Amino acid sequence: MAGPRDKQGEAVPKEPTARLPRHVASFRDDTFPVSRQPAGVSPTSAPTLRPYQRETVAAVIEARKQGCRRMLVCLPTGSGKTVVFAHLAGLAHRQVLVLAHREELLAQARDKIQKAMGSDSVVAIERGAERAPADARVLVCSIRSLHEERLARVIRGRDLGLVIYDECHHAAAQDNRRVLSQLGAFDPDWQGTLLGFTATTARGDGQGLDDVFERIVYSRTLPEMIRDRYLCPLRGFRISTTADLRKLSSSGLDFREDELELAIDVEERNALVARSIQELARDRRTIAFCVTVAHARNLCKALNHLGVRAGIVYGDMPPERRAQELADFRAGKTNALTNVAVLTEG
Structure with missing residues (x-):
């Protein structure tokens, strides 16, 4: 939390609580x-x-x-x-x-x-x-x-x-x-x-x-x-699918990637996710976070099949192509971007 402020609204520096070595x-x-x-x-x-x-x-x-x-x-x-x-x-x-x-x-x-x-x-x-x-x-x-x-x-x-x-x-x-x-x-x-x-x-x-x-x-x-109105409020929509993640093994604080891919990279589920993006996002730009490159490709294909202009980025993609995909997304040439561990930071 923010500390006390003076009359000008500036933060008041905290005094050290203990004598320094x-x-x-x-x-x-x-x-x-x-x-x-x-x-x-x-x-x-x-x-x-x-x-x-x-x-x-x-x-x-x-x-x-x-x-x-x-x-x-x-x-x-x-x-x-x-x-x-x-x-x-x-x-x-x-x-x-x-x-x-x-x-x-x-x-x-x-x-x-x-x-x-x-x-x-x-x-x-x-x-x-x-x-x-x-x-x-x-x-x-x-x-x-x-x-x-x-x-x-x-x-x-x-x-x-x-x-x-x-x-x-x-x-x-x-x-x-x-x-x-x-x-x-x-x-x-x-x-x-x-x-x-x-x-x-x-x-x-x-x-x-x-x-x-x-x-x-x-x-x-x-x-x-x-x-404090520096960031927009979040609004979430939950899409019900048949994927059952309850029996998946864990790796650290996350699911095992291979098991998670088998559970969610399913043609029918990708089609449902693509339709949901089309209906809920409409013309707003959308970023989809995928488990593997194959999953990102399959979801991108499902979006394009519905007429949603979609691109894809992932870590091992040639730098020039990745830069072009991101530039197209910023310019509005694509409305959706599927990615694998690239747009999670920064």
């Missing part, structure tokens, strides 16, 4: 210098933050002053997490590394950070054949491309003070932890800051994030965001 109290932190505008940005050109976004920025800076080096921010989808960490990247005194998982999130992060920091600062992407220049103030990287040798080259000669991890619920995975370890995030004398952003701290495999992050420094729930 000596090694923390004497820690010299220059991640976020006091009273610093984002580099190259005038107060009038910087994006205006919403009240809860300003509270997030203040909470991150206060936690760092208290000695917290690995912190997490939890905000619902649609709340503008990228806008928040773009602002923090602009405040950072040293170079910034942004870690993301999906190709679509790399460009989104770069564009918003560039807007927050202004044209004088170099914000570059490091992925595949792309190499970020040495003078880049912010590097936006695909974490999957950061094998040990490449990450060593990225780090070499750079003064990275802030590591921003977008969709950080992935951080517990072994290879992602390897990247953070190589960056030095778990070293006792590390002088940097690891800042994770996510809409959910729960993982499907049940693994916790407490081994990666020290604490959650700011969070808001979906009902709070709806109540």
Whole structure:
């Protein structure tokens, strides 16, 4: 929940509730210098933050002053997490590394950070054949491309003070932890800051994030965001089908994929779902979340059979084709998009 506010409606910073340990109290932190505008940005050109976004920025800076080096921010989808960490990247005194998982999130992060920091600062992407220049103030990287040798080259000669991890619920995975370890995030004398952003701290495999992050420094729930009119109210329709999921096995906190696919990727059920989308969504754009690529293809085919212009995106699709499918959906050339684990984030 939001904390107390002053007469101007600004959040009142919380006072520390306990005396800090000596090694923390004497820690010299220059991640976020006091009273610093984002580099190259005038107060009038910087994006205006919403009240809860300003509270997030203040909470991150206060936690760092208290000695917290690995912190997490939890905000619902649609709340503008990228806008928040773009602002923090602009405040950072040293170079910034942004870690993301999906190709679509790399460009989104770069564009918003560039807007927050202004044209004088170099914000570059490091992925595949792309190499970020040495003078880049912010590097936006695909974490999957950061094998040990490449990450060593990225780090070499750079003064990275802030590591921003977008969709950080992935951080517990072994290879992602390897990247953070190589960056030095778990070293006792590390002088940097690891800042994770996510809409959910729960993982499907049940693994916790407490081994990666020290604490959650700011969070808001979906009902709070709806109540404060930042997000639209949800309205749900339940379509009854013959699929029976009661006897399916579980894998972590979810169903086993192979069993779930057999239960719901059924021609008659796909036809019913397609008709429901046609009748309930009408001309509104629709995103369908599917279990497997075969399921996504079959539902897409069922939609097209009814005259609903539908496309499909999935992780292993060639990047150019996936980008085109997403562009067609944004432009209204397709009304529905079936996907497998691509549009679940960002």
